[in-house]
Amino acid sequence: MTDITRRRFLESAAAVLPVCVAGLDASPAAAQASIASVAVKARPIESFDPRDPTHLRYGALEFRSGLILTSSFRGFGGLSGLRLDKKGEQFIAISDKGNWFTGRIAYRGKRMAGLADVKSAPMLDSDGKKITARGWFDSESLALDGSMAYVGFERVNQIVRFDFGKGGIRSRGEVVPVPPGIAKLPFNKGLEALVFVPKGQPLAGSLIAISERGLDPSGNILCFLIGGPSPGQFTARRTGNFDISDAVLLPSGDLLLLERKFSLLEGVGIRIRRIPIKSVVPDAVIDGPTIFEVDLGYEVDNMEGIDAHVTEDGETVLTMVSDDNFSMIQRTLLLQFTLVGE
Numbered sequence: 001m002t003d004i005t006r007r008r009f010l011e012s013a014a015a016v017l018p019v020c021v022a023g024l025d026a027s028p029a030a031a032q033a034s035i036a037s038v039a040v041k042a043r044p045i046e047s048f049d050p051r052d053p054t055h056l057r058y059g060a061l062e063f064r065s066g067l068i069l070t071s072s073f074r075g076f077g078g079l080s081g082l083r084l085d086k087k088g089e090q091f092i093a094i095s096d097k098g099n100w101f102t103g104r105i106a107y108r109g110k111r112m113a114g115l116a117d118v119k120s121a122p123m124l125d126s127d128g129k130k131i132t133a134r135g136w137f138d139s140e141s142l143a144l145d146g147s148m149a150y151v152g153f154e155r156v157n158q159i160v161r162f163d164f165g166k167g168g169i170r171s172r173g174e175v176v177p178v179p180p181g182i183a184k185l186p187f188n189k190g191l192e193a194l195v196f197v198p199k200g201q202p203l204a205g206s207l208i209a210i211s212e213r214g215l216d217p218s219g220n221i222l223c224f225l226i227g228g229p230s231p232g233q234f235t236a237r238r239t240g241n242f243d244i245s246d247a248v249l250l251p252s253g254d255l256l257l258l259e260r261k262f263s264l265l266e267g268v269g270i271r272i273r274r275i276p277i278k279s280v281v282p283d284a285v286i287d288g289p290t291i292f293e294v295d296l297g298y299e300v301d302n303m304e305g306i307d308a309h310v311t312e313d314g315e316t317v318l319t320m321v322s323d324d325n326f327s328m329i330q331r332t333l334l335l336q337f338t339l340v341g342e
Contacts, residue, residue: 037119202277
């Protein structure tokens, strides 16, 4: 997907929110009732390292800014996937309870200042009903291709495609046929990351689907190439007890894997690995260097979403969001880092 297409897609998604799309609901009032304006409070994270405000560099990443997000809106939280426009402003996010969130990141210079124009609506199935009525929730992964949004549902291991050209976040979802191996992924450790490969890249037209902890006999993480020139299955080497929580394709072409671990013995960790996209082929075991790794001594939580954009100054910025699991003891964090050397 090109940056221009992504921006138009995100802008169109926001534009159609207040519109009753013909055929989705019998009553305009009914359509409006399911779309909510969401007030989000944002408290800045002054230092990613609470012990040392001068500490900015973490592996290949340099901390730019962060926000702690809260809202009185009952459905706010559980954010599991995030996609931005080419400026890193307009966004689409999904919660693991089958809800869309759209809005805009406001900046003060290079630092994030808050969220604006935030709206939410439930995902709809092919009949125009809430997709959660099927018992489908745990919407964990999000990928964009032009006007198409692909959402992965972990516990049922299904992928649903939404044509935003037909109503934005009021569009109806259609189930996408998936390889048989996806249906065999373990309960609550299934589809966790989706990436669409745009034109001009190896594997253009492919949808990369990655499980959280579906393992092959060698203990590596099961991944799939759907469509495109070389459909098939591959694995990501699992090391250090990390599971995959999301992925993003950099403008340069490399694949970043966002990973996390929770262990009573080893504690909590967040990691990013960088994978050459040319190594992603059927039957491969992919691996790459760790470019970022931190623990709970830093301002992290259950980081589940990642995206990348390039600034006007040519800096590659990574944006990460955390899933608070709607828990009082967890937080919704929005973090931004510069990828050094890009």
